[in-house]
Amino acid sequence: MDLTRTRRRLAAAAVLAASALPVAALVPAQAASAAGVVSGEVIWPADVPATFGTAYLYEQGAVGMAPLRELEIDQSGAVSFTGLDPAKRYVVQLYWPCTDAATGFYDGQGTLAASSTDAVGVAPGGAALEFVPVAQTTTYVTALGPTPAGGEYMRLREPGTGAVLAQVCQAGSGPTHKTWWLSGVAEGTPAMVELTAGGVSRYALGVDRAYTTDLARAGTVPGGTTVRTYREGVEAVELPVLHGTARVGSWLGVDSGTWAPTGGEISYAWLRDGVPIPGATGPSYQLVQADTGAQVSARVTSALPDLGLGVETTAPTARVWGPAAVSTAPPRVVGTAAVGKQLAATTGTWDVPGLTFQYQWSRAGVPISGATSARYTVTTADVGASLAVRVTASAAYRPKGLATSAATSTVPKVTPVVTTKLVAAKVKAGTRAKAVVTVKAAGVAAPTGKVTVTVGSKKVTVTLGASAKGKVTVTLPAMPRGSYKVKAAFAPSTTAAAVLKPAAGAAVTLRVV
Numbered sequence: 001m002d003l004t005r006t007r008r009r010l011a012a013a014a015v016l017a018a019s020a021l022p023v024a025a026l027v028p029a030q031a032a033s034a035a036g037v038v039s040g041e042v043i044w045p046a047d048v049p050a051t052f053g054t055a056y057l058y059e060q061g062a063v064g065m066a067p068l069r070e071l072e073i074d075q076s077g078a079v080s081f082t083g084l085d086p087a088k089r090y091v092v093q094l095y096w097p098c099t100d101a102a103t104g105f106y107d108g109q110g111t112l113a114a115s116s117t118d119a120v121g122v123a124p125g126g127a128a129l130e131f132v133p134v135a136q137t138t139t140y141v142t143a144l145g146p147t148p149a150g151g152e153y154m155r156l157r158e159p160g161t162g163a164v165l166a167q168v169c170q171a172g173s174g175p176t177h178k179t180w181w182l183s184g185v186a187e188g189t190p191a192m193v194e195l196t197a198g199g200v201s202r203y204a205l206g207v208d209r210a211y212t213t214d215l216a217r218a219g220t221v222p223g224g225t226t227v228r229t230y231r232e233g234v235e236a237v238e239l240p241v242l243h244g245t246a247r248v249g250s251w252l253g254v255d256s257g258t259w260a261p262t263g264g265e266i267s268y269a270w271l272r273d274g275v276p277i278p279g280a281t282g283p284s285y286q287l288v289q290a291d292t293g294a295q296v297s298a299r300v301t302s303a304l305p306d307l308g309l310g311v312e313t314t315a316p317t318a319r320v321w322g323p324a325a326v327s328t329a330p331p332r333v334v335g336t337a338a339v340g341k342q343l344a345a346t347t348g349t350w351d352v353p354g355l356t357f358q359y360q361w362s363r364a365g366v367p368i369s370g371a372t373s374a375r376y377t378v379t380t381a382d383v384g385a386s387l388a389v390r391v392t393a394s395a396a397y398r399p400k401g402l403a404t405s406a407a408t409s410t411v412p413k414v415t416p417v418v419t420t421k422l423v424a425a426k427v428k429a430g431t432r433a434k435a436v437v438t439v440k441a442a443g444v445a446a447p448t449g450k451v452t453v454t455v456g457s458k459k460v461t462v463t464l465g466a467s468a469k470g471k472v473t474v475t476l477p478a479m480p481r482g483s484y485k486v487k488a489a490f491a492p493s494t495t496a497a498a499v500l501k502p503a504a505g506a507a508v509t510l511r512v513v
Helices: none
Strands: 038-042 053-059 069-073 078-081 090-095 104-106 129-131 137-144 152-157 164-174 177-185 190-197 200-204 226-230 235-238 241-243 251-255 258-260 265-272 284-286 296-304 308-313 327-329 342-345 356-363 375-377 387-394 401-404 417-422 434-440 449-455 458-464 471-475 482-492 508-512
Touching: 038 090, 053 078, 069 078, 078 090, 090 129, 104 129, 137 190, 152 177, 226 308, 235 308, 251 296, 327 401, 342 356, 342 387, 417 482, 417 508, 434 449, 434 482, 449 471, 458 471
Parallel strands: 038 129, 137 226
Antiparallel strands: 038 078, 053 069, 053 090, 090 104, 137 177, 152 164, 152 190, 164 177, 190 200, 235 258, 241 251, 251 284, 265 296, 296 308, 342 375, 356 387, 387 401, 417 434, 434 471, 449 458, 449 482, 482 508
């Protein structure tokens, strides 16, 4: 038997000669369908000869092995489903077995999609639809092993839904195998192989695999290719089991499991989130940085020359934890460490991208309550101490990374600004002038201490209390006629001296006339 020869169509009676029908171009949208009706017309492209076929109707979300309705498509290409619920939406599938047209689902664009996942639900009573088929390819499926007595039948079905995609158009067999030609699937379309004998359906586990009666375990084969399967294959008696800790640097191992028949060649492939890891083909695997946040599993294969492949994949690990991020350049404090000034923290440089950061400022090594943003304003509480910031780097599936900046210089005491303003810059002899002295200090709302005002050779000292909020009026002694420099000085109280320095202001001139 030559699998490459041109297939013979068994459905010749159901196929119109291309010369008997005109090849139509795409036509404008049809008039609206009647209420409760989904209707349309097949528009044949030049590369797909017109033919008879079948239309299937499903409720949207219920595509499967049993269509809601089906009808034959005659030579006119007309499709019409009547008596439908106007409140529901429906999926239309067109099927042309053993012809040049591929099975497809209406996708809302006029063309027929290979997968029902691309199908568009249509409401009854809407505009008439246009169905444009695409060319199909033939899929050749061979089952190795003695052919059982009685009939067998094969179909290709859609993975997940079970909707029929292709049926047998020709078959041939030998003593140790049978091959089916299946028509109706566009090239590359994933399909399940269903082999039915004695009323029991079995499903291929995949290329070079055996069959199972468990539909949930069915694998897929690519449409338009030559596929080899095995009637009786290698099966796992005890499934492979993974062991180890899901942490970067740790080793994982896998038990190969127990297989029937025994004696198969065992091979391994390690998977990261289901994708094979290049070069990881041994019975053990050391987790690397790239595995961080992923789930790792192992696929074990037992191969026997006459029975194909037995393949099982272990349950995956938990998400793999990587090491904490490491600072390659520490964070820095930017700004002047002085009361009232704002400092800013840089994050530094880390060996892991995509981190998020938290901050904690400290005073003389002790965390400052509430100081957890990237910026910090220096207060009087910081006087006499140095400041630093600790940066915490976080990423999913990693412990927190920590790095601390170098400490600033010691925060110095505040030098107040003392200003003197005369109530009157000129007074008559014998009159006592008045001066308003203001003491301002960054971070100190109400400086306390003594204010001494010097006029010529005379001095007046007053107390600056907290209630004064840094401002006091001083009555100067009466002075003879002349011009005098008036200058104020501030000496902090014992309490204020912890954060304030003594200071003197600029002199102002008093004229006595």
